[in-house]
Amino acid sequence: ETGVTQTPRHLVMGMTNKKSLKCEQHLGHNAMYWYKQSAKKPLELMFVYSLEERVENNSVPSRFSPECPNSSHLFLHLHTLQPEDSALYLCASSQIRQSLGTEAFFGQGTRLTVV
């Protein structure tokens, strides 16, 4: 148990569906991240929120829409996804931005399958 909880753990959705992934942390951290992990590829940083403000968006398609209503919760809204978006989506949190030398805590991920 890392203190970062993701729901659902598994999700199967059609290309015309709209769904949301949820991440919750009660570690008192002020930065939260969404990562995508595809088979045999490095982790890809998608979005970074620091103090509830989005500070990084790594050229992610608009069919992925993040939302950070407060420092403990992070959502990833999904719509009109493609089969190649099937992957493990990981949420993480840290006290400050990860690149400044701070340990990040990851959730167990949501395994997404787009059919």
Added chain:
Amino acid sequence: LAKTTQPISMDSYEGQEVNITCSHNNIATNDYITWYQQFPSQGPRFIIQGYKTKVTNEVASLFIPADRKSSTLSLPRVSLSDTAVYYCLVGVRMDSNYQLIWGAGTKLIIKP
């Protein structure tokens, strides 16, 4: 394009010391180097972090040479439960952009 480079896989035996090296030629002056461990169907878990020279904690050591263009994770006396994928992470500045670059990971298999 700058990237980190790690061996794709490694094998070892229980009780041995395992060293995994990561190359990161474009590491920025203020960046730290962090290593994570990941088991199947789980998120990565922090192992160790350092800036230069040597860092040691209860599970691993991290060796960083003076030029900081590489780092070596050392796992002493591994067990079967150390079978996992190990990632090194550094921040990399490309022009005016700042990205976090993960390595492709090293799949470590420990044999009895």
